[in-house]
Amino acid sequence: MRVIGLHADVLVATSRIWQTTCTIVRSAGECFVIDSPVLPDELELLPAVLERAGFRCSGLLATHADWDHLLGRLAFAGAALGVAETTAARLTAEPGAAARELRAFDDEHYVQRSAPLALGQLQALPVPGHCEIGESELELHPADGHTADGMAIWIPWARVLVCGDYLSPVEVPMISAGGSRDGYLATLRRVEPLVDAAAYVVPGHGEMLEGARAAAILREDVNYLAKLPDAELPIARRGERQRAIHADNVQRVRAGS
Numbered sequence: 001m002r003v004i005g006l007h008a009d010v011l012v013a014t015s016r017i018w019q020t021t022c023t024i025v026r027s028a029g030e031c032f033v034i035d036s037p038v039l040p041d042e043l044e045l046l047p048a049v050l051e052r053a054g055f056r057c058s059g060l061l062a063t064h065a066d067w068d069h070l071l072g073r074l075a076f077a078g079a080a081l082g083v084a085e086t087t088a089a090r091l092t093a094e095p096g097a098a099a100r101e102l103r104a105f106d107d108e109h110y111v112q113r114s115a116p117l118a119l120g121q122l123q124a125l126p127v128p129g130h131c132e133i134g135e136s137e138l139e140l141h142p143a144d145g146h147t148a149d150g151m152a153i154w155i156p157w158a159r160v161l162v163c164g165d166y167l168s169p170v171e172v173p174m175i176s177a178g179g180s181r182d183g184y185l186a187t188l189r190r191v192e193p194l195v196d197a198a199a200y201v202v203p204g205h206g207e208m209l210e211g212a213r214a215a216a217i218l219r220e221d222v223n224y225l226a227k228l229p230d231a232e233l234p235i236a237r238r239g240e241r242q243r244a245i246h247a248d249n250v251q252r253v254r255a256g257s
């Protein structure tokens, strides 16, 4: 797991699986952990990463309900999990889905964990809205389209955007079950002014991006989505896995998503 400081108050840990990112943000003694790494040793290490930086976890946030972003409780047992109302609705409608999908991943890769995933206490946050942290506030913006739910988190004093599964340098836009091309495009348009103002953008998967590079990916992704089902894959994202995601996108768009 790689850990990088983006600002005195912002750290990003990147998982060895899918380059899933986990952002740690603090203000005046309060600290939230946004999303999570995936592997057991990474989750085990996370409390020590915070401690070494002098941060203490006050709560968890997740950008959306996909299981690989929801594992913070395995590192910080008992912490409350704050999510967008849309994400809370999805988690309530599919109880146990995240735990089941985590088990399927672990089975497939022979991964052992000491405890099963329990999401515990959920706090549904109004989005768009604000979330108080220490002496500051995080801005919460709706971010659906990849899935039916989600939020992007803007850290104003650090000019960092944590956008969930958008603007990835390693993954093409993925229209999952419940997502839609129109929703995805609307989210990209909504976050565009934040991307333009950002020092860094932290995508759900892949390395953190300076604002200008994130803006270039945003333009590439708008172009890709607008041209579906006949779109070509962006040059840097054409591997076998990306072609499989693309094939799913084509199917979903042809089916009306």
Ligand SMILES: [Zn+2]
Residues within 6 Å of the ligand: 066, 068, 069, 165, 204, 205
């Ligand atoms: Zn993801």
